[in-house]
Amino acid sequence: MITLLDYGAGNVRSVINALERVGETVHLVTCPADIERAERLVFPGVGSFGSMMQTLAARGYVEPLRAYLAADRPFLGICLGLQALFEGSEEAPGVPGLGFLPGMVRRFKVGLSVPHIGWNGIRARQASRLFAGLRGDEKLYFVHSYHVVPNDPSVILTTTDYGASFVSSVQRGNVTATQFHPEKSGEIGLAMLRGFFTGATPSRPPIRPEATLLAKRVIACLDVRANDAGDLVVTKGDKYDVREAGAVRNLGRPVEVARRYYEEGADEIVFLNITGFRETPLRDLPMLEVLRQTSRDVFVPLTIGGGIRATVDETDRAVPALAVAGEYFRSGADKVSIGSDAVEIVEAFLTTGTATGTSTIEQIAHAYGTQAVVISIDPRRVYIERPEDAPPRVQTMETRFPGPRGERRCWYQCTIRGGREGRPVDAVTLARVCEDLGAGEILLNCIDRDGTNAGFDLELAKAVRDAVKIPVIASSGAGAVEHFSEVFAATGVEAALAAGIFHRREVPIETVKAHLDGRVEVRRAR
Numbered sequence: 001m002i003t004l005l006d007y008g009a010g011n012v013r014s015v016i017n018a019l020e021r022v023g024e025t026v027h028l029v030t031c032p033a034d035i036e037r038a039e040r041l042v043f044p045g046v047g048s049f050g051s052m053m054q055t056l057a058a059r060g061y062v063e064p065l066r067a068y069l070a071a072d073r074p075f076l077g078i079c080l081g082l083q084a085l086f087e088g089s090e091e092a093p094g095v096p097g098l099g100f101l102p103g104m105v106r107r108f109k110v111g112l113s114v115p116h117i118g119w120n121g122i123r124a125r126q127a128s129r130l131f132a133g134l135r136g137d138e139k140l141y142f143v144h145s146y147h148v149v150p151n152d153p154s155v156i157l158t159t160t161d162y163g164a165s166f167v168s169s170v171q172r173g174n175v176t177a178t179q180f181h182p183e184k185s186g187e188i189g190l191a192m193l194r195g196f197f198t199g200a201t202p203s204r205p206p207i208r209p210e211a212t213l214l215a216k217r218v219i220a221c222l223d224v225r226a227n228d229a230g231d232l233v234v235t236k237g238d239k240y241d242v243r244e245a246g247a248v249r250n251l252g253r254p255v256e257v258a259r260r261y262y263e264e265g266a267d268e269i270v271f272l273n274i275t276g277f278r279e280t281p282l283r284d285l286p287m288l289e290v291l292r293q294t295s296r297d298v299f300v301p302l303t304i305g306g307g308i309r310a311t312v313d314e315t316d317r318a319v320p321a322l323a324v325a326g327e328y329f330r331s332g333a334d335k336v337s338i339g340s341d342a343v344e345i346v347e348a349f350l351t352t353g354t355a356t357g358t359s360t361i362e363q364i365a366h367a368y369g370t371q372a373v374v375i376s377i378d379p380r381r382v383y384i385e386r387p388e389d390a391p392p393r394v395q396t397m398e399t400r401f402p403g404p405r406g407e408r409r410c411w412y413q414c415t416i417r418g419g420r421e422g423r424p425v426d427a428v429t430l431a432r433v434c435e436d437l438g439a440g441e442i443l444l445n446c447i448d449r450d451g452t453n454a455g456f457d458l459e460l461a462k463a464v465r466d467a468v469k470i471p472v473i474a475s476s477g478a479g480a481v482e483h484f485s486e487v488f489a490a491t492g493v494e495a496a497l498a499a500g501i502f503h504r505r506e507v508p509i510e511t512v513k514a515h516l517d518g519r520v521e522v523r524r525a526r
Helices: 013-021 032-037 049-058 062-070 186-197 254-264 285-297 321-330 340-352 360-368 427-437 458-467 481-491 509-516
Strands: 002-004 026-028 041-045 075-079 103-107 116-120 140-144 146-150 156-162 164-172 175-178 217-226 232-235 268-273 302-305 335-338 373-377 379-384 409-416 421-426 441-444 472-474 495-498
Touching (some): 013 041, 013 186, 032 062, 049 062, 140 186, 268 285, 302 373, 321 335, 321 360, 340 421, 360 373, 373 427, 421 427, 427 458, 441 458
Parallel strands (some): 041 075, 217 495, 268 302, 441 472
Antiparallel strands (some): 103 146, 116 140, 164 175
């Protein structure tokens, strides 16, 4: 029996599913006495340090946790469950951590995108049951903006490189904690959990890389909507039109397609509920069930977009966006993607110049961490003769591809409602403001390229990548393996996403990874 501490923040369903997959039975902590009685305790934490410690204190968990750790009883912390072991964090000055290990949690100060999101390697300094069967050159999934700095170097289990070397896991006696997410690290992560909880002999991987490298991510996207018969299907649009011969294109069942992509080596999977803007999210039970079923068999990050906004339930009771997001997290999502609502939030910010702290972006980022908030931007190119021809405050740019009347300038107009309505906000400005409000990642689509197989819009991707310090995912237009290497080389984006070519098996994910291998760093699933 494993006791799991769920303090109500983020996706613990995937941790439970991973532990059950490796043969364990899981009991959730419901009161302080559950911690005292635990034989083996797992603490998966996500969100913000201050919010976590406040919740632990309010539920009376702090002192039982300190006593459990001091007794050197079996413990596995994950992500924020690692950071909680230390004395405090720069994320929440003045808020004490559990203080089990001397040291602090520091924000990344590197010339790279923060959060550090994606698949990176580790260098082992100690032997551990976690490493049973590992070679040492595997990649594991990270998503964090802060890292631990122990005062005692003897507790360091592994280090990882991201601009500089940082501590990616610790071990002291029976207490082990990782910054990476084993439950989101595919079959490698499951093997680590299996070795850890089945009492494997502590070992040290034979390979100890001189440097670790963050992999460029290849992401599979599933546009999900109800067809005319009311069944949820994976579909694909052509410039956001998903109908063909009058019917919704049906490219498979969401859970089955997602499982196939996991087996083929997708680094992440994105579900976009493209009917979300017309339906009440809390009534969208089939989509929640898709996440629940997918997370049982898919152990890579899952993002859900569509309908993440304030709404009402079936009794017309107001439901805040934070509660809507919480339903998706509890159903298996690791990140939520905000689209149309982000445009409206940015428009309000540009009008007042003030962040209210009450927007969907700010609320979710505060409760679940910036890494949980993805902004999905749906722009279209608008050609103009002169910068002054664009709306006020819009950023324009020169283009190598003239417009229909020979125009050499353009701007990227953000749209809402599935691309049906344009707004006087450009993609670059939207990305910058959303970053300032707390977003952790940009999913950059392009209506002009959607379904064309003509390649990503490199000018758009580079403009947004250069404008923000958070990771950017390029989307729309992939039609060949060369398009992936091209967008990584030309723009520096951290990830590239495709849908149609994967759905129709025109370009399998394994083929994309094989093409990229040797050109950029990639994760090759074993």
